[in-house]
Structures are given as structure tokens and as C-alpha cells.
Amino acid sequence: MNLQDYIKSIIASLSWLSKQVEFHNKLNLTDINVQAENFYRDLLNLSLNTSFININSIDQNSAAIDLGDQKNRIAIQVTSTSALSKTKKTVTKFIEKKLHEKYDRLIILNISKKSNHTPPTIGDETFKINTKNDIWDIGDLIKKINNLKLHEIESIKTFLDQHLYVKPTESLPRNVDTILRLIELISNEDHPAIGEGTLEEPFPDHKINQRFSDHADFLKSEFFTLYQDYGAVLNAVEKESDISQVKIRRVAQHLRLSSDTLLTKNDGDPKKALTELMDYFLDLLQKNGFEADTGAAQFYIMQHLVRCNVFPNKEVVDG
Known part of the structure; x- marks a missing residue:
């Protein structure tokens, strides 16, 4: 029962945040995207047992990626844009900057909602991403959280409760x-x-x-x-x-x-x-x-x- 309650709370919290991003972007209020980088850095480190750092805090001119974990050789771009053209541009820059020499995997995390791209892969013989496995949104993240141990899920719920300004209060009678x-x-x-x-x-x-x-x-x-x-x-x-x-x-x-x-x-x-x-x-x-x-x-x-x-x-x- 605790597990079910924690997951329901996490779903409600992340869904609420996803909608906030969507509404802000419609009004061209993009500050929330920048603030989301550190939020998702910490959330992903809790959820995936990773060591992501915010690349933008080190290099303001960094291209293609926002978060990097050199130990596990994973890079992440945090975005609210789901267009295929945006995905292609990201992968192209990733290759141009030779980031594939530092990172074995590039994940595009859409903090609003991802699109299902028709091409199964994007890139070239140098580096490519799998559009099914390497493009995530909130739903994919929740699935990964759901497979964690109870104490880890509880920690994520506590993190969300502490960091989100508005806490959803919907409940069943x-x-x-x-x-x-x-x-x-x-x-x-x-x-x-x-x-x-x-x-x-x-x-x-x-x-x-x-x-x-x-x-x-x-x-x-x-x-x-x-x-x-x-x-x-x-x-x-x-x-x-x-x-x-x-x-x-x-x-x-x-x-x-x-x-x-x-x-x-x-x-x-x-x-x-x-x-x-x-x-x-x-x-x-x-x-x-x-x-x-x-x-x-x-x-x-x-x-x-x-x-x-x-x-x-x-x-x-x-x-």
C-alpha cells in the first residue's frame, strides 16, 4: 500500500510539473526550462544512481547536452521541444562537438511530452541514438522509478514534495x-x-x-x-x-x-x-x-x- 501511495504521488507531482512547463512555454516564459535542469539533475541521480552534473553551469556555451555523467558516460539534453528537427539538430551538434568521445549514450529527456519519431535511429556511422530507447518523457521516467526499491521510491517522493512549489492535493473520497x-x-x-x-x-x-x-x-x-x-x-x-x-x-x-x-x-x-x-x-x-x-x-x-x-x-x- 505504501508503494502504491508513493507512486501515485510521484505521478501526480511529475504530471503537474509537465503541465506547468507546457503552459509556460506557450506564453514564451522559458525560465522554467533553465530551472528544470538542476531539478532533473537531482531527480535523475536519485532515480538512476547516476552522477550527473549540470554542464551549463561549467560551460555557458555548451551545445547539445545539459547534463553529463562522465563516470557512466551518459549525456542528457533536457528539453521541452519534441519536434524531429530538434532531435536531429541535437544529435548533429553532439557529433560535431565530438561529445561521443566522452559519452557512450545520449538521452533526450522531454520535460513536457515526447513525440514518436518515425526513423528508428538518428545520427550516422559515428554516433546515433535509438528513437525508442533514448528519447524519454515523464512516462518513461516513472516506469524506471516504479522498478526501484521501496526506500528509494520513498526518497524520490520526499524530494518531489520538498522541491515542487505546488503540491497536488487530489485524493479519492x-x-x-x-x-x-x-x-x-x-x-x-x-x-x-x-x-x-x-x-x-x-x-x-x-x-x-x-x-x-x-x-x-x-x-x-x-x-x-x-x-x-x-x-x-x-x-x-x-x-x-x-x-x-x-x-x-x-x-x-x-x-x-x-x-x-x-x-x-x-x-x-x-x-x-x-x-x-x-x-x-x-x-x-x-x-x-x-x-x-x-x-x-x-x-x-x-x-x-x-x-x-x-x-x-x-x-x-x-x-
């Missing part, structure tokens, strides 16, 4: 986020219960009115009260989010096993077992640093009770 996080938590493929059990046809009438007849009024009242507030939320989350069917099956499998264990532990009392099940998941969310919407979490578990994934019907038992 807490009830929606609670349900999504519960699904991610319960469907974790590393959980030992994953792959066990099969889904049954649900018989909520038999379950609630017959098997748990002593508690039927409580269970139905609890479900319908929560449904008024969270029914539409859950329906929207399941229809509009990118939750896979695999995750939905995993949720069902885990809930069946864990709820059955708790029901046995509580001598068949669904009220006690349900409370313990909800407390268990709310506690896990809290340990993962998320303050859940308790009602949304409770309704999600109750919905699975009606679907017979909580307290699965092994047989119909009269009250």
Missing part, C-alpha cells in the same frame, strides 16, 4: 479509498489462503433467516442501514475501478476461510464473529497507515455476508 484498500489488502497474492476453497451458490435467505435465525433481525438491520450510505459507493467502485476478476475471487476465497474460522471460534455466533472480522481488517488498515471509513469497511464485509462469502454455506442449519 475516504469511503471509496477504504473499499479499494480493503480489496487490495484481502486479495494480496502472498496471503496463505490464496487458491483455496471454491465459490458456492449464495443462499442468503437460508443463511440469514434459517441458519442464523436467532440473529437474523440484527444482520438484516445492520446490512440495510449500511446499504443506504454505502450501497451506491460499492457498486460504483466495482463497476468503475480497474479491479480485476482475479482480485475479486481472491477476496471471496480469503473471506470464506477467515470468517469460517472466526465463526467456529465464537461457537457459531455470527454477531461476535462478524465484529471480530471487521475489527481485524480495520486494524490491518490502520497498521498500514490508513485511517479507514469504518462504515464503508463494515458494509463491504456485510455485502460479502449476503453474497455468502462470509460464513459460507456448508449446509443449511435450522435456527
Whole structure:
């Protein structure tokens, strides 16, 4: 969950910065491009474990490149122009200045948005770049960050939080986020219960009115009260989010096993077992640093009770 939060924050931050560059350039306010050189120098060094320096701070007349790492022999041009003519000009200057003798690779980092060039390579027999692998934009950088270790990704998020003047504040409503996080938590493929059990046809009438007849009024009242507030939320989350069917099956499998264990532990009392099940998941969310919407979490578990994934019907038992 921390990884997902960090990546979402990094995407939001870099996307916001990319738009700022785009808008500034449309107004011919190009100072932001110059300021971006040092920003991306530090960001790339964090992300790629490199030692880039700002070449322009050493040589004001430097051509073709803005950042250089002589140890790893990589050069980068930081630009907001994606035209093919600009790319050709950059490579031509790189060769003319014999920079290929210092650097084995030239990367063009577009801080706005790159274009997909038709030629697979640009240059000549002396030096050439691969237009697919050597031209990056924010999307390419995020993919590379996503493959880093958790502590490295956290450092990048912290760097962005500290250096960006405006921090995006968009977030999901807490009830929606609670349900999504519960699904991610319960469907974790590393959980030992994953792959066990099969889904049954649900018989909520038999379950609630017959098997748990002593508690039927409580269970139905609890479900319908929560449904008024969270029914539409859950329906929207399941229809509009990118939750896979695999995750939905995993949720069902885990809930069946864990709820059955708790029901046995509580001598068949669904009220006690349900409370313990909800407390268990709310506690896990809290340990993962998320303050859940308790009602949304409770309704999600109750919905699975009606679907017979909580307290699965092994047989119909009269009250």
C-alpha cells in the first residue's frame, strides 16, 4: 500500500510539473526550462544512481547536452521541444562537438511530452541514438522509478514534495479509498489462503433467516442501514475501478476461510464473529497507515455476508 501511495504521488507531482512547463512555454516564459535542469539533475541521480552534473553551469556555451555523467558516460539534453528537427539538430551538434568521445549514450529527456519519431535511429556511422530507447518523457521516467526499491521510491517522493512549489492535493473520497484498500489488502497474492476453497451458490435467505435465525433481525438491520450510505459507493467502485476478476475471487476465497474460522471460534455466533472480522481488517488498515471509513469497511464485509462469502454455506442449519 505504501508503494502504491508513493507512486501515485510521484505521478501526480511529475504530471503537474509537465503541465506547468507546457503552459509556460506557450506564453514564451522559458525560465522554467533553465530551472528544470538542476531539478532533473537531482531527480535523475536519485532515480538512476547516476552522477550527473549540470554542464551549463561549467560551460555557458555548451551545445547539445545539459547534463553529463562522465563516470557512466551518459549525456542528457533536457528539453521541452519534441519536434524531429530538434532531435536531429541535437544529435548533429553532439557529433560535431565530438561529445561521443566522452559519452557512450545520449538521452533526450522531454520535460513536457515526447513525440514518436518515425526513423528508428538518428545520427550516422559515428554516433546515433535509438528513437525508442533514448528519447524519454515523464512516462518513461516513472516506469524506471516504479522498478526501484521501496526506500528509494520513498526518497524520490520526499524530494518531489520538498522541491515542487505546488503540491497536488487530489485524493479519492475516504469511503471509496477504504473499499479499494480493503480489496487490495484481502486479495494480496502472498496471503496463505490464496487458491483455496471454491465459490458456492449464495443462499442468503437460508443463511440469514434459517441458519442464523436467532440473529437474523440484527444482520438484516445492520446490512440495510449500511446499504443506504454505502450501497451506491460499492457498486460504483466495482463497476468503475480497474479491479480485476482475479482480485475479486481472491477476496471471496480469503473471506470464506477467515470468517469460517472466526465463526467456529465464537461457537457459531455470527454477531461476535462478524465484529471480530471487521475489527481485524480495520486494524490491518490502520497498521498500514490508513485511517479507514469504518462504515464503508463494515458494509463491504456485510455485502460479502449476503453474497455468502462470509460464513459460507456448508449446509443449511435450522435456527
